[in-house]
Amino acid sequence: MTTQLTLTEAFPPLTNDLILRAARGEKTERVPVWLMRQAGRYLPEYGEFKAKHNVGFFDMVKTPSMACEITLQPIRRFNLDAAIIFSDILVIPQVLGMGVDVVEGKGVIFDFLLETPEDLKKLYKDANVCTDLSYVFDAITMTRHALNGQCPLFGFSGAPWTLMKFMIDGGSHSPLPKARKWLVTYPNESRELLQLLCEKVVDYLVGQVKAGAQLLQVFDSCAGELGPDKFAEFSLPYLKDIAYRTKEKLLEAHIEPVPMMIENMPANPKRRIAGKHVTLQGNFDPCLLYSQENELKNAVKTMIKRFGTQRYIANLGHGVHKDVNPDNVGLFVDAVHMYSEEINASS
Amino acid sequence: MTTQLTLTEAFPPLTNDLILRAARGEKTERVPVWLMRQAGRYLPEYGEFKAKHNVGFFDMVKTPSMACEITLQPIRRFNLDAAIIFSDILVIPQVLGMGVDVVEGKGVIFDFLLETPEDLKKLYKDANVCTDLSYVFDAITMTRHALNGQCPLFGFSGAPWTLMKFMIDGGSHSPLPKARKWLVTYPNESRELLQLLCEKVVDYLVGQVKAGAQLLQVFDSCAGELGPDKFAEFSLPYLKDIAYRTKEKLLEAHIEPVPMMIENMPANPKRRIAGKHVTLQGNFDPCLLYSQENELKNAVKTMIKRFGTQRYIANLGHGVHKDVNPDNVGLFVDAVHMYSEEINASS
Numbered sequence: 001m002t003t004q005l006t007l008t009e010a011f012p013p014l015t016n017d018l019i020l021r022a023a024r025g026e027k028t029e030r031v032p033v034w035l036m037r038q039a040g041r042y043l044p045e046y047g048e049f050k051a052k053h054n055v056g057f058f059d060m061v062k063t064p065s066m067a068c069e070i071t072l073q074p075i076r077r078f079n080l081d082a083a084i085i086f087s088d089i090l091v092i093p094q095v096l097g098m099g100v101d102v103v104e105g106k107g108v109i110f111d112f113l114l115e116t117p118e119d120l121k122k123l124y125k126d127a128n129v130c131t132d133l134s135y136v137f138d139a140i141t142m143t144r145h146a147l148n149g150q151c152p153l154f155g156f157s158g159a160p161w162t163l164m165k166f167m168i169d170g171g172s173h174s175p176l177p178k179a180r181k182w183l184v185t186y187p188n189e190s191r192e193l194l195q196l197l198c199e200k201v202v203d204y205l206v207g208q209v210k211a212g213a214q215l216l217q218v219f220d221s222c223a224g225e226l227g228p229d230k231f232a233e234f235s236l237p238y239l240k241d242i243a244y245r246t247k248e249k250l251l252e253a254h255i256e257p258v259p260m261m262i263e264n265m266p267a268n269p270k271r272r273i274a275g276k277h278v279t280l281q282g283n284f285d286p287c288l289l290y291s292q293e294n295e296l297k298n299a300v301k302t303m304i305k306r307f308g309t310q311r312y313i314a315n316l317g318h319g320v321h322k323d324v325n326p327d328n329v330g331l332f333v334d335a336v337h338m339y340s341e342e343i344n345a346s347s
Numbered sequence: 348m349t350t351q352l353t354l355t356e357a358f359p360p361l362t363n364d365l366i367l368r369a370a371r372g373e374k375t376e377r378v379p380v381w382l383m384r385q386a387g388r389y390l391p392e393y394g395e396f397k398a399k400h401n402v403g404f405f406d407m408v409k410t411p412s413m414a415c416e417i418t419l420q421p422i423r424r425f426n427l428d429a430a431i432i433f434s435d436i437l438v439i440p441q442v443l444g445m446g447v448d449v450v451e452g453k454g455v456i457f458d459f460l461l462e463t464p465e466d467l468k469k470l471y472k473d474a475n476v477c478t479d480l481s482y483v484f485d486a487i488t489m490t491r492h493a494l495n496g497q498c499p500l501f502g503f504s505g506a507p508w509t510l511m512k513f514m515i516d517g518g519s520h521s522p523l524p525k526a527r528k529w530l531v532t533y534p535n536e537s538r539e540l541l542q543l544l545c546e547k548v549v550d551y552l553v554g555q556v557k558a559g560a561q562l563l564q565v566f567d568s569c570a571g572e573l574g575p576d577k578f579a580e581f582s583l584p585y586l587k588d589i590a591y592r593t594k595e596k597l598l599e600a601h602i603e604p605v606p607m608m609i610e611n612m613p614a615n616p617k618r619r620i621a622g623k624h625v626t627l628q629g630n631f632d633p634c635l636l637y638s639q640e641n642e643l644k645n646a647v648k649t650m651i652k653r654f655g656t657q658r659y660i661a662n663l664g665h666g667v668h669k670d671v672n673p674d675n676v677g678l679f680v681d682a683v684h685m686y687s688e689e690i691n692a693s694s
Contacts, residue, residue: 173520175454176668176669176670177634177668180634181634181637181668183634184634184635184638185637185638227632229632285576285577287524287527287528287530287531288531290528290531290532291531321523321528322523323523
């Protein structure tokens with residue numbers, strides 16, 4: 001830990017802290033912006049890098065220098081206010097003993113899925129996230145240095161329910177909702193699994209901050225299918241626990257806690273409902289990135305008017321689609337900055 | 348039309364009009380209940396019938412005597428307050444010239460999908476729903492007679508956006524949201540397609556009422572992915588148009604309009620928001636049908652308390668899953684009746 005703290009102290013000073021100020025509720029001269037899945041397949045340089053090195057998706061995730069390079073690709077192209085480490089939420093199931101690969105044209109393939117609670121015995125419950133996921137921590141430290149203070153770096157994790165969903169259903173869509181069936185037919189074993197995931201996620205997030213992550217994002221992308229009752233029972237308590245325990249563990253280690261964003265799909269955050277004292281993030285429809293320039297800019301304007309320019313971080317509602325024109329991502333980023341600066345200047 | 352009117356007049360009198368009264372806002376002594384996909388794969392007699400006749404899904408849909416038999420299967424087992432004709436929303440794309448089949452283990456397979464607006468030329472725009480879908484009308488007339496007034500019979504259709512989604516994406520889930528991309532990149536051609544679908548849906552619904560349907564259900568199951576802005580632009584106007592024009596066309600033909608239910612997934616109808624003067628339908632989580640008896644009954648009780656016992660039709664939020672125990676469907680139906688009668692008696 002001493003080494004890591006020393007590393008952290010040695011990181012280059014930040015020249016753009018816009019997103020950190022928005023997260024803390026401080027005044028911002030313009031709205032900070034980043035995009036879910038901003039590094040990845042829609043960027044030609046991503047495909048070129050992958051082809052040149054002849055590697056698979058998880059090879060890149062597990063090689064810190066490669067993860068670092070891919071994290072930086074969108075930062076070089078666009079005026080983004082945050083980077084997010086190139087990785088995948090499924091590194092946690094991998095650590096627990098489930099083989100996962102991304103197969104071209106087929107998506108995510110697990111070597112086995114959890115069918116019944118009996119299968120929980122197959123999981124490596126004592127897996128040590130701090131050693132097994134050291135490649136993510138190394139990638140974060142390397143990327144934080146490489147960013148040279150240009151913008152802050154996000155670490156991230158999947159939320160327990162979303163991870164459970166993938167480990168049972170094999171993906172975010174499945175013809176039969178087996179994971180949801182677990183919640184009803186095996187509630188105790190479901191809680192056991194969610195609790196295990198929660199513990200691993202906390203260790204993982206703490207490790208990422210120790211390695212240099214300046215913000216954390218928790219993705220509960222599958223929360224939408226739970227409905228309000230099941231969300232309250234099987235998602236929210238674990239999200240709260242993660243937020244609380246990550247902070248506690250960082251304080252115990254004498255490390256300043258970092259802002260944590262929690263994304264869950266059903267939330268359509270509205271300033272009117274949330275009030276003025278919460279920082280909101282989102283929620284540009286990624287399909288609008290297919291628009292013509294004028295429509296795109298108008299949609300950005302509408303979004304900023306809805307959310308306001310303070311305590312707000314602009315982002316998409318889902319990840320960037322792989323067939324989006326990168327120029328439109330640039331238009332989106334610049335439009336967020338331009339319109340929010342205009343509104344701030346005139347108010 | 349004269350023949351059909353005569354047929355309609357000759358239908359047996361209704362002995363259970365509970366759901367019609369709830370739909371019209373009249374007082375009901377207990378809450379009426381039916382289930383989306385109440386006829387189908389979770390019933391062993393469905394599988395036995397299919398195996399015995401060695402037929403595929405659409406063979407049954409297109410043979411009125413078979414569709415009639417399958418519609419009646421859940422009515423024989425459970426104390427349901429409505430039947431719904433056994434059919435599929437994809438009969439409309441079929442009429443427009445798209446081959447669709449259901450393949451065991453693979454789901455719905457189209458012989459081609461709409462890739463670009465150029466493909467709209469492949470559609471039979473002048474297809475005559477009244478002749479091409481006469482098998483549905485025959486099935487409805489036959490089933491209405493066979494029901495012998497035991498409960499009313501629903502006709503149904505997919506909504507334009509949901510049909511468009513299937514015709515472009517091939518199903519309700521797809522890795523790339525091509526249908527949504529159409530709305531952004533080809534808005535005019537999207538409207539043209541939605542308008543065409545709207546016209547066919549109106550003719551189809553009118554035909555079903557003429558054949559004997561006593562209620563209509565419009566499924567916009569994919570509306571959830573639109574988000575509020577796109578829903579307002581590309582789904583709602585067509586739903587309104589369908590409701591208006593179906594009624595107009597029935598009145599022109601001197602036929603009494605029937606209640607029309609419009610389902611769209613994002614709506615989580617709440618009595619508090621909807622007010623007392625709207626009939627709500629829904630929204631029991633189909634996964635709760637996997638519960639133990641006591642949990643199932645408690646969940647029904649909670650649902651009825653939320654919705655109230657008047658102007659309310661109990662149903663699921665999605666279709667019945669194929670691996671549900673049919674006994675639990677019976678428990679659900681009986682619990683709705685029992686608890687709503689109890690509440691009505693004590694108030």
